[in-house]
Amino acid sequence: MKITKAIIPAAGLGTRVLPASKAVPKEMLNIVDKPAIQYLVEECAAAGITDILIITNRGKGVIEDHFDYAYELEQNLLKHPEKHALYEAAHNVADLANIYYIRQKETKGLGHAILAAERFVGNEPFAILYGDDVIISESRPVIGQLIDAYEKYGKCVTGVKECTTEQVMKYCTLDVTPLEDCIYDVHRVIEKPDRDEILSHFAILGRNVVTPDVFELIRNTAPSPKTGEVYFSEALSFLAESGNLLAVDFDGKRYDMGSKLGIMQANVEVALKHPEIGAEFGEYIKKIAEKL
Numbered sequence: 384m385k386i387t388k389a390i391i392p393a394a395g396l397g398t399r400v401l402p403a404s405k406a407v408p409k410e411m412l413n414i415v416d417k418p419a420i421q422y423l424v425e426e427c428a429a430a431g432i433t434d435i436l437i438i439t440n441r442g443k444g445v446i447e448d449h450f451d452y453a454y455e456l457e458q459n460l461l462k463h464p465e466k467h468a469l470y471e472a473a474h475n476v477a478d479l480a481n482i483y484y485i486r487q488k489e490t491k492g493l494g495h496a497i498l499a500a501e502r503f504v505g506n507e508p509f510a511i512l513y514g515d516d517v518i519i520s521e522s523r524p525v526i527g528q529l530i531d532a533y534e535k536y537g538k539c540v541t542g543v544k545e546c547t548t549e550q551v552m553k554y555c556t557l558d559v560t561p562l563e564d565c566i567y568d569v570h571r572v573i574e575k576p577d578r579d580e581i582l583s584h585f586a587i588l589g590r591n592v593v594t595p596d597v598f599e600l601i602r603n604t605a606p607s608p609k610t611g612e613v614y615f616s617e618a619l620s621f622l623a624e625s626g627n628l629l630a631v632d633f634d635g636k637r638y639d640m641g642s643k644l645g646i647m648q649a650n651v652e653v654a655l656k657h658p659e660i661g662a663e664f665g666e667y668i669k670k671i672a673e674k675l
């Protein structure tokens with residue numbers, strides 16, 4: 384079945400980037416001139432996804448405003464022919480996809496947030512993009528790379544990259560065997576492993592394509608005794624243990640917009656390639672680097 388639906392969980396507290404995320408959702412923090420979540424919606428649209436459910440919570444209404452028309456602003460820009468490109472940049476965001484919203488009423492973890500999407504998804508396979516993981520690809524959008532693997536093998540797919548030991552211990556580790564270039568069979572997933580539990584340096588970085596069976600698996604997942612959160616990786620581990628999970632080592636650069644370092648890395652790298660400011664910013668960075 385063709386994949387046309389995606390969900391973007393964006394209801395986390397964003398404590399790692401406080402105080403920036405106190406009144407502005409971390410998914411709305413910018414990379415040069417666009418908020419992080421716009422990169423995700425553009426990635427979905429470029430991969431053929433037409434319907435996106437964004438899972439929000441209290442205080443995140445500004446996400447809805449961003450994907451709506453801004454009538455007064457746009458009318459004003461339209462009066463000035465030299466501002467037409469700006470009008471298009473502001474206006475077209477609202478037409479990238481059909482966007483729906485639902486609130487996760489309590490912040491009980493990523494798995495719990497995904498459960499809120501059950502009625503939206505119905506009986507169709509769907510994509511999941513974590514709201515603070517921006518992945519920029521020079522080739523096919525990363526969620527499209529996962530959809531290709533899903534369509535070829537008919538199994539759920541998670542997006543992975545090799546990470547450092549420290550990152551793996553913060554994210555998760557996967558037991559894998561190679562299937563074909565960049566695609567692996569996954570046998571097990573462990574969330575936040577101790578050093579001696581590490582199965583490989585592949586960790587899941589913010590992209591999945593799954594079937595609706597996943598909701599039952601999430602419901603069967605007990606909250607973590609340490610944090611009280613329902614981890615989504617447990618449901619992925621159930622899928623892996625039943626032979627129904629592949630990993631795609633995707634082609635793309637991922638930025639963790641939920642961390643201060645990730646935000647800065649994203650801004651520097653995107654700015655260096657930006658058609659308007661790239662050259663000047665490059666000169667500036669070179670000068671700064673001389674003094675390091």
Ligand code: UTP
Nearest residue numbers: 392393394395396397398399491492496514515
């Ligand atoms: P994170 O673990 O990075 O989110 O979740 P967080 O809780 O905001 O992070 P910190 O530790 O407090 O800084 C990854 C994604 O899952 C969403 C987040 O919004 C983020 O996009 N999420 C997380 C939810 O939607 N609901 C939750 O209960 C937790």
